[in-house]
Amino acid sequence: MEEIEGASALQPARLRQTPSWLITQTATLTNRLISAALTEAGATRYHYAVLAALEEFGPTSQAELGRRCHIDRSDIVATINNLVHERYVERRQDPADRRQNLITLTEAGQQRLQHIAGVLDGVQHDLLGHLAEREREALTTTLRTILDHPSNPENGEASA
Amino acid sequence: MEEIEGASALQPARLRQTPSWLITQTATLTNRLISAALTEAGATRYHYAVLAALEEFGPTSQAELGRRCHIDRSDIVATINNLVHERYVERRQDPADRRQNLITLTEAGQQRLQHIAGVLDGVQHDLLGHLAEREREALTTTLRTILDHPSNPENGEASA
DNA sequence: TGATATCGTTGGTATCGCCAACATTGGTCA
């Protein structure tokens, strides 16, 4: 073992001083852990987002689901297809507006959501378990602040 | 305007209470801003990472660049091809170890790095400019802590 | 009625991260 793997992996300081870089780097790590856990559970993050939205808001159209979860309409289609196939949601046309599909969470879908949430809790523990409680809270607060700021295109439009 | 775009985009509370979700969500926003800025500049994040590594560590082999920047060997190839074509780096075989290519930063590459860094600074300002200085520092500190933790596979291997 | 907008859907694009395989080269060990 002439060369230790980790020892040669010193990152350029410039990258470690670039917050936006740190964010994406952390997200890469997070995604790796989340994907591994979710893949094992046969789910994706889109699944989790959609199920969570349905639980909280009840039957919702696909377009609305996309807006709430920041997922493109076209990606919602595949996600719903998948969830329908596994009987976690039901898709039916809205009689009041036949352009829309109303997506409904099933009982199995409700349980599915609980299970996925548990998986994510595990990942969260691996990822943030070593942080002080205050630090963890500060992190989520800061991230929410960033996401709610007008620099996020999602927020800029609403005028009233 | 019967329905305001932003108003219907209320995220499920469950997502806003899941730190790992917030991280990836923030990263998505960050990537969107970064990609837009970098695309306009004709660069990618791989370009930035590689140029930064070359500036800091001098001529480096492709494999070593990959390890330092957490980029796969195969992706380094395309990145270097691109940078060579634009004359930002030079690729030549290492006479001391003919398996390796030594990648060298050119003068133009140095300036290129400065330019990209400026672009990223702008994004950073849009993204984090509204945070208090202390909050921004706490964020980078926390993210570095997460990245340096053993939950990151990159850190686990090195034993000595 | 005609113009406009929304919805679901299909299909395509780009980045990113990763993996398998191969030939070349270097180092190690019997």
Added chain:
DNA sequence: TGACCAATGTTGGCGATACCAACGATATCA
């Protein structure tokens, strides 16, 4: 020395994520 293993660069591919463009069907508004 020769056999074996490791590292490198390269090619090709895969899957997840995040988009965008366009279409037909439907709804709404002037």
